[in-house]
Amino acid sequence: MSRVQLDHIAKAYGNGPRVIRDVNLDIQDKEFVVLVGPSGCGKSTLLRMIAGLEAITDGTLLIGDRRVNDVPPNERDIAMVFQNYALYPHMTVYENMAFGLKLRNMPKTEIKDRVTAAARLLEIENLLDRKPKDMSGGQRQRVAIGRAIVRNPQVFLFDEPLSNLDAKLRGQMRIELQKLHRDLQATMIYVTHDQIEAMTLGNRIVVLRNGDVQQFDTPITLYNQPVNRFVAGFIGTPPMNFLPGRLSGTGPLQFQSDQGAVTLDLSQSVHAPALASFRGHAVTLGIRAEHMSPVPVPGRSMPELTVQADAVEHTGNEALTYFHLDDQRFVARLPADLPLTFGQSFRLFWELDKCHFFDAETELAIR
Amino acid sequence: MSTFLRYFLLILAAASFVYPFVWMLSASLSSESELGNLTLWPVGFTWANYVTVFSKIPLGRAFVNSVLVAVITTGLVLISGAMTGYALARLQFRGRNLIFYLIIFTMTLPFQITLIPNYITMVKLGWVDTYFALIVPFMLNSLSILLFRQAFMSLPQALIDAARLDGCGELRIIFQILFPNILPTVLTITILTFMGLWNEALWPLIVIRDEPTMTMPQLVTLFSVGGRADGQLTVKITAAVMLAIPIIILYLFFQRHFIRSMASSGLKD
């Protein structure tokens, strides 16, 4: 019912360049989709086009099988929650939530029922008579979400709704948003620059870069099979480590880093078939911090390297250990009980099959 | 010591402003023959001057005219200024900045330059001796446009977006969503416009010759300068008092805002 389809969507502001180029997305009914990407990549622009707040330069937008390119925002059956809440400062919480319904000439009793129900769901019943300025950021964001809920829309749009909250509240609200999604059974499109938010909330994630979709898939697929170096570096904390190098042209299949710090024999690895056609080419190796360990896992192919710790960050449950290979900064996620300190040399075992390889020229993953 | 000096100077300044006014009020309550002895309090206390003024000129009618013209025009200035200011601040269209600079430019033109062309326009439209001549030329004003534009630019875009999603059209966005959030600006514009209109004597003198359509400043000016006060100073002064009283009453109500209006019309950005 509330499927959202973007078909060759593009956007240019005025006579400027295209900030959204050719976006094709098919968002399913009741799906929670997160748009993620660095600041300025076009997330808000894309969301505002779906909302009807920005004109669509090119392409077709369907909401629930209806073409809505030229439908005004209030007739698109959507609701939107903004980063800075955008509550009407001169109205009480009740009036804020009721305002849109009043404009639709809904009967007073029904407005009251809807506002009360939403307030109960969000536990803000005691705030209904307050003005926005008399509430905390978290409370305001609840009201903003309430204002969206009362409209009972097909599609909810969120533009970085948690960015103005402190870290603790953000974690709490993430869980509540998941619950809200289950309770309301609505399609949700959620914009954030925070990949943790994206990973924890999204059924599927759209990774955007400079107005282009890089990958649209489940969190676990983005993590395990990033399509290119950008997605690989963007998803996951700490970010994936990269090492530029080259594959051997002849002889056994080997990866050699540019400055020689690392040489890996790949002939027995799972990557060997895919890499075969890149022999002699420049490639970039990628490995995540959690795929290096101080002891080998029996039965897995785990090459060994000796490195020197530049810095160690203890978080209690783990130790993020920094070191250099060639001139690239690396970080490994090691057990907290490892007695490592600055300057110390130690052995690291790499899970070779968890490594990624990217064509140095196109940055695409080699699979 | 410096506090003492500061207060001394302030009191001196206040006195120099208040004294003429008190003198004027007292004179209006004094008898003409004893005016020479007037220092601060009325001499030979009498209401006679007020009786004379009211019997000689239709001050009541002029008061109603003044209120009507000032209220209607101020209302129109608020509406037109808000709409223009909103468009200049918030809508995207070709030539937006050019229009804005043109509006600013009109502020540099002295009133005297536009006086004659405006008068000719009024004659051609057949508006001489009508309320239109008093209202229409003042219903759009560049200062109010400028102040509204600045105020609208200071509000977050999301407020407007939220209103659009709720189903507001542009007019409802301006007057129901944004207006309540820029009340200090609205009040500033109201006070400045109302006072300007209330005190305007020159323009009505030019376009109105018909006594029932005259506003107070015009009538009072004609009365004082023309022969009808019979050369009686106290009567002229009484007419001036009548002109000042409404503004003074307004001032007492909105004192705080008056001061802020005057301070902020210095056009800070």
Ligand SMILES: Nc1ncnc2c1ncn2[C@@H]1O[C@H](COP(=O)(O)OP(=O)(O)O)[C@@H](O)[C@H]1O
């Ligand atoms: N109203 C606008 N006019 C012109 N350019 C804009 C406007 N809004 C955004 N942009 C540009 O479009 C690009 C994408 O912006 P935006 O969608 O806000 O990115 P994000 O939300 O991902 O940070 C940026 O380069 C930005 O400068």
Ligand SMILES: [Mg+2]
């Ligand atoms: Mg944004």
